[in-house]
Amino acid sequence: MTGNELNRFQAILTRKAAELERFTRHREGITIERSADQLEEIQAASERALAVGNLDREFNQLRDARAALRRIQEGSFGICQECDEDIHPKRLAAVPWAMFCIRCQETADRSPEAISAPGRGLLRAA
Secondary structure, rough: OOHHHHHHHHHHHHHHHHHHHHHOOOOOHHOOOOOOOHHHHHHHHHHHHHHHHHHHHHHHHHHHHHHHHHHHHOOOOOOOOOOOOOOOHHHHHHOOOOOOOOOEEEEHHHHHHHOOOOOOOOOOOO
16 A cells, blocks of 8 residues: 555544544433433433434444554554455445455354444454
C-alpha cells in the first residue's frame, strides 16, 4: 500500500473516530424515567434498549477505528490479522477498519465462538 493510500485511510479513520466519539457522548436516550402509565414504561424500555444497542454498535466501531489507526502506525494496516494476506482494497474502501480479509471474515461470521479477542490465530480452531 502506498503512502498516499495510507494517509487517505488514516484521514478517513480519524474523521470516523472523531464522529463516533461525539456520538457516544450523547447518552440521554438510556436514562431511566418512571411513569405511572405502564404503556409509557414499556415504550420507554423499548426506546432505551434501542439506544443501548446503538451505543454499543458505535462503541464497537470506535474501538475498531482506533485499532485500525494503531495498525497504520505499526505498519500492519491492510494485512489480515488471521492469514497475513493483504486485505483487498475494495474491502478496505468499504470497511476501513477491517481486521480480516473477506475469506477469514466469512469464517469468523460462520463461527463467532472462534473469535475471543483481536489478534493472530483466532480462526485456527474454525
